[in-house]
Amino acid sequence: MEKPIKIIHYLNQFFGGIGGEEKADAPPAYRSGPVGPGVALARHLGDNGSIVGTVICGDNYFIEHEKDALARLMEMAADSGADVLVAGPAFNSGRYGTACGALVQAWRSAGKPGLTAMNVNNPGVELYRNDVYILPTGDTVASMNKALADLANFAIKLAEGREIGPAYDEGYFSTGLRRNLRLPQGAAERAVDMLLAKLAGKPFQSELPVPDFSNVDPAPPATDLANAKVALVTESGLVPFGNPDKLETWNASKWLKYPIAGLDALRQGQYEAWHGGCDTAGTNADPHRAVPLDAARALVKAGVIGSLCDHYYVTTGNMANIKVMERIGREMAEDMKSQGVEAVILTAT
Amino acid sequence: MKLRLESYEVNAITFGVATRLESGVLTISAEEIRRAALFDNSVSDVRVELASPGDRTRIIHVLDALEPRDKVESDRAAFPGFLAPARTVGEGTTRRLKGTALLASAQLPEPTGGILEFNEGIIDMSGPGVDYCACSNTHNIVLLFTARPGVNNQDFESAVRLGSIQASRYLVRAALEGAEPSDVEVLELGAVDSSLPRVAYVDQVQQQGILVQTFLYGQSMESLVPTLLHPNEYFDGAVVSGNYRSMIKAPTWLRLNNPVIRELYARHGKDLNFTGVILCRGHHDDHQLKERNGYMVANLARMLGVQGVVMTLEGTGNTWVDFMQAVKALEQSGIKTVPIVHELGGAEGKDWPIVDYVPEADAIITGGGADRRFTLPAMERVIGGPDLVFSSNEAWGQRQPAGRSMTLTAHEMYAGFWMMQVNGITARDY
Numbered sequence: 180m181e182k183p184i185k186i187i188h189y190l191n192q193f194f195g196g197i198g199g200e201e202k203a204d205a206p207p208a209y210r211s212g213p214v215g216p217g218v219a220l221a222r223h224l225g226d227n228g229s230i231v232g233t234v235i236c237g238d239n240y241f242i243e244h245e246k247d248a249l250a251r252l253m254e255m256a257a258d259s260g261a262d263v264l265v266a267g268p269a270f271n272s273g274r275y276g277t278a279c280g281a282l283v284q285a286w287r288s289a290g291k292p293g294l295t296a297m298n299v300n301n302p303g304v305e306l307y308r309n310d311v312y313i314l315p316t317g318d319t320v321a322s323m324n325k326a327l328a329d330l331a332n333f334a335i336k337l338a339e340g341r342e343i344g345p346a347y348d349e350g351y352f353s354t355g356l357r358r359n360l361r362l363p364q365g366a367a368e369r370a371v372d373m374l375l376a377k378l379a380g381k382p383f384q385s386e387l388p389v390p391d392f393s394n395v396d397p398a399p400p401a402t403d404l405a406n407a408k409v410a411l412v413t414e415s416g417l418v419p420f421g422n423p424d425k426l427e428t429w430n431a432s433k434w435l436k437y438p439i440a441g442l443d444a445l446r447q448g449q450y451e452a453w454h455g456g457c458d459t460a461g462t463n464a465d466p467h468r469a470v471p472l473d474a475a476r477a478l479v480k481a482g483v484i485g486s487l488c489d490h491y492y493v494t495t496g497n498m499a500n501i502k503v504m505e506r507i508g509r510e511m512a513e514d515m516k517s518q519g520v521e522a523v524i525l526t527a528t
Numbered sequence: 529m530k531l532r533l534e535s536y537e538v539n540a541i542t543f544g545v546a547t548r549l550e551s552g553v554l555t556i557s558a559e560e561i562r563r564a565a566l567f568d569n570s571v572s573d574v575r576v577e578l579a580s581p582g583d584r585t586r587i588i589h590v591l592d593a594l595e596p597r598d599k600v601e602s603d604r605a606a607f608p609g610f611l612a613p614a615r616t617v618g619e620g621t622t623r624r625l626k627g628t629a630l631l632a633s634a635q636l637p638e639p640t641g642g643i644l645e646f647n648e649g650i651i652d653m654s655g656p657g658v659d660y661c662a663c664s665n666t667h668n669i670v671l672l673f674t675a676r677p678g679v680n681n682q683d684f685e686s687a688v689r690l691g692s693i694q695a696s697r698y699l700v701r702a703a704l705e706g707a708e709p710s711d712v713e714v715l716e717l718g719a720v721d722s723s724l725p726r727v728a729y730v731d732q733v734q735q736q737g738i739l740v741q742t743f744l745y746g747q748s749m750e751s752l753v754p755t756l757l758h759p760n761e762y763f764d765g766a767v768v769s770g771n772y773r774s775m776i777k778a779p780t781w782l783r784l785n786n787p788v789i790r791e792l793y794a795r796h797g798k799d800l801n802f803t804g805v806i807l808c809r810g811h812h813d814d815h816q817l818k819e820r821n822g823y824m825v826a827n828l829a830r831m832l833g834v835q836g837v838v839m840t841l842e843g844t845g846n847t848w849v850d851f852m853q854a855v856k857a858l859e860q861s862g863i864k865t866v867p868i869v870h871e872l873g874g875a876e877g878k879d880w881p882i883v884d885y886v887p888e889a890d891a892i893i894t895g896g897g898a899d900r901r902f903t904l905p906a907m908e909r910v911i912g913g914p915d916l917v918f919s920s921n922e923a924w925g926q927r928q929p930a931g932r933s934m935t936l937t938a939h940e941m942y943a944g945f946w947m948m949q950v951n952g953i954t955a956r957d958y
Contacts, residue, residue: 345956353957357877359896360956361659366868366949367787370838370893371727374866375799377891378725378836386954387869387892389885 184228184338187261188217189252189282189295191275195235203274205237206244207251209259216327220265223331228338232259238274241281248278249285256286263338264293268326269301271318276303283311292337296326299352305503306432308352312337315352347384403485407521410488411439412511414496415462415469415528416454428455429497434507436490436514444473456497457528469526488520496528529618530716531760534709535626541578541667547702552710554628554703556669564698565671568687572676577911579653579668586904587651587670588912588930590942591632591685592769593663593779594692596625598700599764607693607765607780609746618760623700626710629666629781630699632692633912636739636772637675637684643811644739647919649774649942650904650930657904659951662779662943670911671695682738689770715760717804720797726834727800729759729788730825730858732851733778734771734843735809742842743768744807754808754824756832759789767807771842775898775919775944776870778842782943787950788838788868803832808854810847822853826861836864844870844945848883859888866891870945871955873897875937881955895949898938906933916940 192198192205194215213221213230221230234252241248256264264286266279279295280303286293287310296314297303304313314333316326329350336343345360346353362369369386376383401407418426424435439445445466452459452469462469470491478484492511496504515523536549544555558576565574579585597606600621605612631651640646651661651668658664671692675684733742735749742749745766757766762783771777778786789805796802806828812818829837837858841851851867858865869892871881877897910930918926918940928934938944 343958345958347957355878356958357871357873357881357897357955358958359877359900359953362952362954365787365952366893366895366954367791367838369954370788370866370868371791371795371799373891373893374727374836374838374864375725377864377866383891385890385892386894386956387871387881388957389882389887389889389892 182224182226182229184224184263184335185231185261186224186228186263186265186334187256187259188213188220188230188233189264189266189279190215190217190233190235191272191278192235192237195233197235197237203237203239205235206240207234207236207248207255209234209255216268216323219324220327220331223328224335227335231261236278238272238278241278242274245281249281252282253285253289257289262291263334264291265330265334266293266295268296268316268323268330269303270316270320270322271298271301273302276301277306279303280307280311280313283307287311294330294333294337296330302506304352309355312343313352314350401522404522405482406485408486408488408519409475409484409522409524410515410520411470411472411475411491412523413469413491413493413526415493415526416452416495417450417462417466417469417493418453420449420451422451422453426453426493427495428453429495431495431507432503434492434494434511436492438489439472439487439491440489442472443476445470454495454497454528469528471524471526475524484522488515488518529758529760530714531618531763532621533713533715533763534621534623535711535713536623536704536707537710538625538627538667541580541628541669543578547699548705549625549703549707554625554667556699560702561669561695561698565673565691565695567691567694570676570679570683570687571673571691573674574691575672577670577672579670579911581653581665581667583653584908585653586907586910586930587631587633587653587668588648588910588916589633589635590649590651590774590912591634591688591772592692593781594630594696595781595784596628596630596696596699597765597784598623598697606697607768609743610690610693610768614745614747616761617764617766618758622764623704623709625700625703627666629663629668630692630696631663631668631670632673632688633670634673634675634684634688635913636681637679638681640681640739644737645919646739646772647774648916648940649777649944650916650940651942652904652907655905656902657941659953660902660938660941660944660947662781662947669699672912685739685770689768715763715793717759717796717802720801724797724799724801725836726803726832727792727836727838728803728806728829728832728834729792730806730808730829730837730839730854731786732808732810732839732841732847732854733767734773734776734811734847736811739770739772741770742809743770749809752809754806754821754828756828757805757807759793759802759805762786762789762805773843774942775939776843777943778946779943782946788840792838803834810841810843810850812850815849818850818853821850822857825854826857826863829858829863830861834863836866839865839867841867841869842946844872845883852884852886852889856886856888864891866893868893868895868949870895870948871897872899873955874899875901877955894954895945896953896955898945898948901935901937903935904933907931
């Protein structure tokens with residue numbers, strides 16, 4: 180008997196059986212039926228559905244040839260005649276998670292249901308959660324079995340066109356959308372119920388979770404500034420004219436650094452601010468308003484600071500995702516530490 | 529404090545020669561209630577119209593809404609401080625016309641603007657709008673007030689309020705002559721099992737100035753610091769709304785029938801020990817005053833010895849900060865807090881839903897996103913005037929025939945934000 184739901188499964192080169200990191204540049208490939216974790220996924224689908232085929236791509240190949248990889252994977256997936264795309268699970272693998280998110284996004288744009296699963300810290304979550312159902316997994320393959328069971332259940336729901344409820348109830352990463360719904364109890368009754376649970380130490384779920392921005396403790400002051408290497412850091416979006424690395428004007432996904440070794444000043448017209456949250460005219464007229472290289476060089480000459488880092492660091496601080504900004508801050512700090520930077524001048528807009 | 533609240537249930541309303549309640553039918557003498565409401569020289573005329581649930585009727589330009597109530601005792605009055613001394617209420621016997629509302633509809637004589645602007649609030653008696661407005665499920669006696677030429681907003685709106693209270697008193701006294709109550713409640717916070725958690729209600733009302741204010745015992749709450757009330761005082765109209773930010777307001781009807789007070793009363797002695805109401809205002813002028821208000825609320829709660837509070841918020845924007853400062857102060861005092869809020873969040877629900885929050889607000893109940901759109905059908909009859917003027921941001925100032933079908937949000941509905949909460953509307957992350 181033919182099983183009702185046809186699934187196409189996406190895997191990277193490792194889970195697709197092509198090879199490890201040495202095969203990360205493997206181009207898109209198609210295999211009939213399930214491969215690797217797909218076998219267990221098929222078991223979880225039971226009589227509800229089958230995996231008609233598997234599309235596979237190397238992690239590096241996908242990232243380096245995203246447009247081409249997406250087109251070929253989409254073509255193969257469409258040719259398989261599948262109804263639903265399941266990608267991953269990708270756990271904590273950043274390139275894999277990014278590919279899973281991008282492919283499901285493309286598949287959904289074509290009007291067909293799809294989903295993926297990965298760990299909350301996978302950058303694919305923040306990149307694609309707004310467009311794609313992403314189920315949470317543990318950070319390693321140890322959580323494979325539960326992830327596959329969750330994917331199978333959710334895939335069946337999507338395929339059958341059942342209504343998908345709130346993120347907390349259904350278990351996916353919320354897509355940034357809040358929708359109204361109606362409950363049999365009014366707010367007063369629910370409030371008293373919640374208060375009684377809170378008072379009794381029983382579990383309760385706030386109907387409007389607010390983010391808890393943890394306090395950032397300031398680092399202790401530099402003890403020996405006259406001998407310290409200092410970095411210039413800015414969230415003003417100041418980049419070389421023409422924005423060669425395509426820094427975003429808002430919701431930045433990356434940070435960049437540009438060389439200042441041997442430069443005494445940042446000339447007007449050679450730099451510009453890519454920032455959608457403030458008036459950039461002043462910075463464009465004089466880039467030192469964002470990156471005070473002129474003043475910093477003078478301080479070095481005067482012996483107030485030891486030396487300057489050979490690059491300045493930049494991102495765009497505008498309508499940003501907090502988690503992405505935490506990552507950016509961490510990555511910048513790691514990079515600076517590797518260069519022996521001991522203090523930072525951070526200019527904000 | 530013990531209150532005997534007699535309900536006289538009304539199932540239908542109609543005009544007649546004399547005002548009386550018989551077999552659930554409230555007959556009203558239009559001329560007599562008109563005379564009661566036409567109280568002050570600022571008002572040149574009052575007309576009366578009736579509307580009942582299910583009618584294809586839309587009511588607009590509504591200022592306040594009362595539930596007709598009156599006290600039996602000769603030395604006490606409902607809505608104390610207006611037309612009667614500000615003597616403590618919440619004791620003795622009160623009679624109410626259950627299932628009715630007395631609505632005051634009027635066009636203010638002078639233009640309004642800024643934080644003291646009048647905002648339209650629509651009441652639909654049928655269709656999908658009923659979930660988003662107050663008084664769609666009551667038999668409504670609508671008093672249509674006309675301002676005398678040259679009168680200012682302040683004198684006029686005061687005359688409307690006093691006229692409404694006088695009409696309310698008239699209705700109860702005339703209709704209930706010799707009538708028997710359909711239901712009697714004895715409302716008292718009696719002694720309960722001492723192991724039950726002590727719980728208070730924190731009621732933050734809107735107070736910005738003339739046209740956007742709240743009265744306590746007849747006096748505007750402008751200079752009020754947080755204070756303690758017995759819930760029974762609410763049942764007798766100690767708190768009266770003079771807030772014409774119609775979508776965010778809690779009209780006096782909702783103060784008399786406050787859903788949180790009703791819920792806490794219903795559970796008193798069973799699940800909790802209801803200890804009292806802390807009344808405070810929002811929209812303080814600066815952060816220090818907002819913080820001060822929060823700590824004073826928390827201090828009262830501590831002195832009551834409560835372990836938990838439920839909070840409600842009237843208003844939006846600026847006043848969120850006052851509200852959240854109170855949440856913070858309460859939680860930091862070790863008092864478990866559940867705030868009830870409305871959300872904004874844009875038409876699609878993609879924007880940040882609330883104006884302010886503190887990490888201590890870890891148990892929020894929400895009435896859902898008030899920016900979401902819905903469509904009201906055309907109505908056969910409009911009470912209150914031919915046109916309405918939209919007041920929400922994107923449609924601000926647009927004038928259109930009031931009886932038309934229209935797509936709008938709770939920002940255009942009478943007590944829309946509160947009624948979404950009352951009617952079980954909420955929101956979740958998707």
